[in-house]
Amino acid sequence: MHRSKFLLPLIALLLLGACSGQVVELKNTEGETVTCDVSQATTLLFGVVARDVTIKECVEKYEKAGYKKAG
Numbered sequence: 001m002h003r004s005k006f007l008l009p010l011i012a013l014l015l016l017g018a019c020s021g022q023v024v025e026l027k028n029t030e031g032e033t034v035t036c037d038v039s040q041a042t043t044l045l046f047g048v049v050a051r052d053v054t055i056k057e058c059v060e061k062y063e064k065a066g067y068k069k070a071g
Helices: 002-018 040-046 048-064
Strands: 022-027 033-038
Touching (some): 022 048
Antiparallel strands (some): 022 033
16 A cells, blocks of 8 residues: 555656657757747647657758757
């Protein structure tokens, strides 16, 4: 009984962390920035794999246009 008291909140935190949105900021040589992001709601609906694919495609599109990841 004692373990479940700590185990349930830990599982909830892990699930929330895995389902959070993701943001990648990119910058070009003129200092213009763009943001590739996926909301937490989208991640919950379509999953982490879909989130990662969406972010990757967005980043690749802007890298082809001369942007680089900021920071």
